[in-house]
Amino acid sequence: MKTENEIKSLFKSAGLEEPSDFFESNIMERIALERPLLKAAKPKPIISVKMIIGVAISLIVIFILSIAIPETNGESGRLSSALTAIENLFTKNYKDWAILPIIASSAFILLLIDNLFNKQRQKKFR
Amino acid sequence: MNDDKYYIEKIKHGEKQYFSYIVKNYKKIAFTLALRMVKTRAVAEDLTQDAFVKIFINIGVFDYRVKFSTWVYKIVYNTCIDYIRTQKMRFDSIDNEHFVKEIVFEDRIDLDREFRTKALQEAILSLPGDYGFIMTLYYYDDMNIAEIAEITAQSKENVKTKLHRGRRLLEIELTKVFKNEVKSLI
Numbered sequence: 001m002k003t004e005n006e007i008k009s010l011f012k013s014a015g016l017e018e019p020s021d022f023f024e025s026n027i028m029e030r031i032a033l034e035r036p037l038l039k040a041a042k043p044k045p046i047i048s049v050k051m052i053i054g055v056a057i058s059l060i061v062i063f064i065l066s067i068a069i070p071e072t073n074g075e076s077g078r079l080s081s082a083l084t085a086i087e088n089l090f091t092k093n094y095k096d097w098a099i100l101p102i103i104a105s106s107a108f109i110l111l112l113i114d115n116l117f118n119k120q121r122q123k124k125f126r
Numbered sequence: 127m128n129d130d131k132y133y134i135e136k137i138k139h140g141e142k143q144y145f146s147y148i149v150k151n152y153k154k155i156a157f158t159l160a161l162r163m164v165k166t167r168a169v170a171e172d173l174t175q176d177a178f179v180k181i182f183i184n185i186g187v188f189d190y191r192v193k194f195s196t197w198v199y200k201i202v203y204n205t206c207i208d209y210i211r212t213q214k215m216r217f218d219s220i221d222n223e224h225f226v227k228e229i230v231f232e233d234r235i236d237l238d239r240e241f242r243t244k245a246l247q248e249a250i251l252s253l254p255g256d257y258g259f260i261m262t263l264y265y266y267d268d269m270n271i272a273e274i275a276e277i278t279a280q281s282k283e284n285v286k287t288k289l290h291r292g293r294r295l296l297e298i299e300l301t302k303v304f305k306n307e308v309k310s311l312i
Contacts (some may be wrong), residue, residue, distance in 0.1 A: 004265075005131035006294060011265035016154040017161050024149050027178045031145055036137060036186040089294050097303060 051112055058105035130194045137185050145182055152195070155267065156202045162258030163206035165251055177205040187271040192276070200277045203259065245273075257292040264289055275296075 130151070136144040156177060161170035180201050188197055250258050256278060263269040263277065271289075275282045 006297075007261075008265045010246060010296075011250070011262065014243060014250055014266075016266070017158040017167075017170075017247065019153055019174065023153060023157070023171060023175070024146065026289040027149050027175050030144055030175065030179050031142060031182045034183055036140075037183055 051108065051115070054108045055105060055112075058108060062105070131190070134188065134194065135251075137182070142182075145185075148181065149178055154197060155262075159199060159202050159259050159262055160206050162204070162211060162251060162253070162262055163256055169209070173205050174202065175207055177202045180205065193273075196269075196273055196277055199263065203256070203277055206259075208257075224276060242300050246300075247302050249296060249303060251296055252299050253292055255288075257288055257295065260285060260288050261292045261296070 130148070133144045133147045137148070153174070157170060157174045160174045160177070161167060162175060164170050177198075181198060184201075188194070191300055215272050250261065251263065260278065263274050264271070269277075271282050271285050273278075278285065279290075
């Protein structure tokens with residue numbers, strides 16, 4: 001045997017082996033009882049995109065509101081007003097609307113923590 | 127491959143009947159590869175059937191990152207390897223030597239086409255281990271060394287070595303059968 005092409009032609013001329021006549025029907029009978037596996041779903045990430053967006057939106061709202069509220073209790077605006085809103089919550093001044101985004105972002109943080117705990121629990125049971 | 131993709135998607139969507147296309151298209155090559163691994167027709171047929179069932183069950187997770195044929199051959203190869211491991215089958219089977227001798231005693235003068243084909247097939251079949259499998263992929267299916275290495279989970283160097291040794295062994299086997307007619311055969 002001299003060249004690769006000669007061996008190639010040897011293999012081509014040997015051809016392929018033929019299975020028995022019932023080969024195909026046997027397989028089709030066997031797969032009639034089977035089901036193809038579905039692609040495994042990707043595990044959900046601990047911090048989802050939804051959560052990041054939610055937290056980002058609430059932070060933006062806090063920022064905008066803190067700019068919009070000029071002064072509270074004699075202090076200058078911006079973030080200090082949001083802090084004042086928290087203070088007002090404890091001093092029973094519930095009408096301060098700057099508290100809403102704080103509640104929203106707190107809810108998101110709670111959800112995030114809850115999600116983290118759930119993941120940990122699932123891992124334990126696996 | 128595009129045809130394959132069409133049928134694969136149909137099967138993925140639960141239309142089982144399209145699997146017969148996959149079987150028709152790959153049964154000969156899959157059976158040949160299995161036979162050249164396990165050397166016995168009945169066992170090769172059972173293993174090829176098992177491989178096709180595995181292909182069907184796992185077709186849902188096939189993601190086109192490799193060629194479908196590569197994936198099919200890999201399943202056939204692994205099915206055969208698992209069988210060989212469980213049977214602790216010796217690669218250099220005495221039965222193969224016996225078969226080659228049988229051919230020698232047949233009518234050596236009248237080397238008609240059918241006999242030549244049969245003799246060639248048996249000579250390939252007599253190759254030890256997965257040599258026949260590797261050589262079939264390389265010389266019959268025109269696969270490259272990297273693809274064969276991927277299918278058989280071996281290094282490229284190992285595949286090259288097996289191709290080289292396989293060529294020498296095949297020449298020895300053919301010489302046994304055809305004596306001086308080897309050159310005219312090829």
